[in-house]
Amino acid sequence: MKTESPTVKTFIFKDEECAEAKPGQFLMLWIPGVDEIPLGILDARTDGTISVAVKKVGEATEALHQKKVGDVIGVRGPFGNSFALPRGRVLMVTGGTGTVPLLFLAKRVESKVESLVFVQGAKTKNELLFMSELGKFKKEKMRVVTSTEDGSCGITGLCTEPLEQILDKEKSDIIYACGPERMLAKVLELAEKHKTNLEISLERLMRCAIGLCGNCTIGRYRVCRDGPIFTKEQLPGVRNEFGVSKRDFDGKKIPL
Numbered sequence: 001m002k003t004e005s006p007t008v009k010t011f012i013f014k015d016e017e018c019a020e021a022k023p024g025q026f027l028m029l030w031i032p033g034v035d036e037i038p039l040g041i042l043d044a045r046t047d048g049t050i051s052v053a054v055k056k057v058g059e060a061t062e063a064l065h066q067k068k069v070g071d072v073i074g075v076r077g078p079f080g081n082s083f084a085l086p087r088g089r090v091l092m093v094t095g096g097t098g099t100v101p102l103l104f105l106a107k108r109v110e111s112k113v114e115s116l117v118f119v120q121g122a123k124t125k126n127e128l129l130f131m132s133e134l135g136k137f138k139k140e141k142m143r144v145v146t147s148t149e150d151g152s153c154g155i156t157g158l159c160t161e162p163l164e165q166i167l168d169k170e171k172s173d174i175i176y177a178c179g180p181e182r183m184l185a186k187v188l189e190l191a192e193k194h195k196t197n198l199e200i201s202l203e204r205l206m207r208c209a210i211g212l213c214g215n216c217t218i219g220r221y222r223v224c225r226d227g228p229i230f231t232k233e234q235l236p237g238v239r240n241e242f243g244v245s246k247r248d249f250d251g252k253k254i255p256l
Contacts (some may be wrong), residue, residue, distance in 0.1 A: 001067075001068075001069065004053060004129050004130065005124060005126055005127050005128075005129060007047070007055050007056045007057075007127070008053055008054065008056075008097060008127075008177075008210055009053070009054055009056075009065055010042065010051055010052070010053045010054075010130075011051070011052050011053075011054060011064070011067075011086070012047055012049060012050070012051050013049075013050055013073065013075070013239070014047075014048045014061045014062040014199045015027075015048065015050050015075045015117060016048050017077070017078070018041070018044060018050045018075060018077050018078050019044050019045060019046070019047075019048040019049065019050055019074055020044065020078070021041045021044040021050070021077065021078035021082075021120070022078075022082035022083075022132065023041075023082055023083050023085075023101060023102075023104040023105035023108055024080070024081065024082040024083040024101050024104075024105065024201055024228065024229045025041055025077070025078040025079060025080050025081070025082050026038050026039060026040050026041060026077065026078065026079055026080055026094065026206075026228060027039055027041060027050070027052070027075055027076060027077030027079065027210075028076040028077055028079070028206070028209050029064070029066070029074070029075055030074030030075070030076075030144075031060055031063045031064050031067075031073060032072060032073070032074065033077070033108075034060050034063045034146050035059065035060040035063075035064055035075070035098075036058060036060075036076075036207075037061065037064075038079075038199065038209060038224075039052040039053075039054060039235045040052070040053075040097070040100040040101045040104075040178070040203075041078065041100070041101065041104060042100045042101075042103060042104055043103075043104055043107070044078075044104070050075075050197070052053040052055060052100070052127065053097055053099075053100050053130075053157070054097075055062065055064065055096065055097050072074070072120055076209065077209070077227070078186075078208075079169070079209045079224060080223075080224060080225070080227055080228045080229070081226075081227060081228070081229050082229060083101075083105050083176060083199055083201075083229055084199060085105075085108065085112065086112075086113055086173065086174050086176075087112055087113055087114070087173075088113060088173035088174070089113070089114050089115045089170070089171060089172050089173045090109070090114075090115065090116045090117070090172065090173065090174055090176070091116075091117045091119070091163070091166065091167075091174070091175045091176070091177060091196075092105070092106060092116065092117070092118045092119065092120075092175070092176045092177070092253070093119040093120075093121075093159055093160070093163045093175065093176075093177045093187060094119070094120050094121070094177070094178055094179050095120075095121045095122070095158075095159050095178075095179030095180050095183050096122065096127070096129075096179055096180065097129070098178035098179030098180070098183075098201070098203075099120055099129045099178075100129075101160055101178050101201050102118070102176055102177075102178055102201075103130055103133060103134070104256070105176060106118060106134075106142070108136055110138065110141055110142065110207045113141070115142075115143075115145070116137075116141060116142045117142075117143045117166060117170075118134060118142060118144045118145070119145045119147070119159050119162055119163050120134075120144070120145070120146050120147075120150075120159065120164070121146070121147040121159025121160075121179075121183075122146075122147075122148055122149075123148065123149045123150065123186070124148055124149070124150045124152050125148055125152035125153035127148075128153060129147055131144075131146075143237055145162050145166070147161060147162050158183065158186075159179070160182065160183060160186045160187060160190065163175075163187065163190060164190055167190055167193075167194045167196065172194075173196075173197065174186065174196065174197040174198065174199065175190075175191050175196055175197070175198045175199075176198075176199050176200075176201075177198065177199075177200045177201070178200065178201035178203075179203065181203070181242065181243050181246070181256055182243050184200050184202070184210055184242075185242055185243025185244075186243075187200065188200070188222070188232065188235050188242070188243075191205060191232050192232065197232060198230070198231065198232035199229055199230070199231055199232075200230055200235070201228050201229055202218070202222075202223050202227050202229075202230055203223075203226050203228070203250070204216035204217075204218060204223040204228075204246060204247070205246065205247060205249065206224050207249075208224070209224045210224065210225065211224055211225030211226075214247075214251060215247050215249065215251060217247060218238045218241050218242060219236070219237055219238030219240075219241055219242075220238075221238065241253075243256065244256060
């Protein structure tokens with residue numbers, strides 16, 4: 001385990017099946033006696049080692065944060081589709097723990113792309129994640145841009161603000177994004193404006209992870225089965241829900 005921020009910890013374990021995961025896929029992690037939760041995969045290595053980063057937001061994640069080395073957990077996965085591996089000029093934009101799947105993707109494609117701009121936003125400096133990891137990338141290949149809402153690091157404001165500035169000045173072949181859904185709705189708007197390809201990782205409440213329970217439904221899609229990665233072409237079909245509402249544990253739509 002490793003503490004990444006006041007609310008986020010990285011957990012490392014071994015699972016041969018999940019170790020075959022591709023960037024963008026997720027797993028279901030069971031905390032015995034508490035609950036099972038979906039988590040994006042931070043890294044998957046050939047030795048069977050898996051990494052996930054978990055923000056403390058409720059009963060299940062609180063219980064997981066209390067675990068110690070050697071404690072028992074359960075794992076299912078990997079589930080869902082994955083990002084298309086890019087070439088050319090790539091732009092990644094993240095907010096909060098949305099950094100998790102994009103850092104996994106960045107590690108896999110660094111040597112294959114022409115350039116990579118990684119934009120990360122947070123409320124304050126100490127909530128920016130994996131900055132030391134991002135610093136290990138080759139400077140001639142990756143540029144890291146940060147934004148904080150309180151101005152404590154990088155550009156003051158939301159991460160979509162430096163994203164818009166970059167798109168106004170530079171040509172990108174594709175944008176990859178993960179984070180709060182309202183942020184993603186703005187990213188979609190900018191991708192459409194600049195006619196740039198886009199793939200997002202969408203986070204929704206997931207219970208079964210195999211398309212049965214319906215909690216993760218958005219329009220005609222079940223995020224666990226049809227996603228979690230969606231393209232710019234798919235998202236306009238769910239615009240009445242995307243960035244607007246989600247479903248609760250009872251399946252009812254509630255505002256974001």
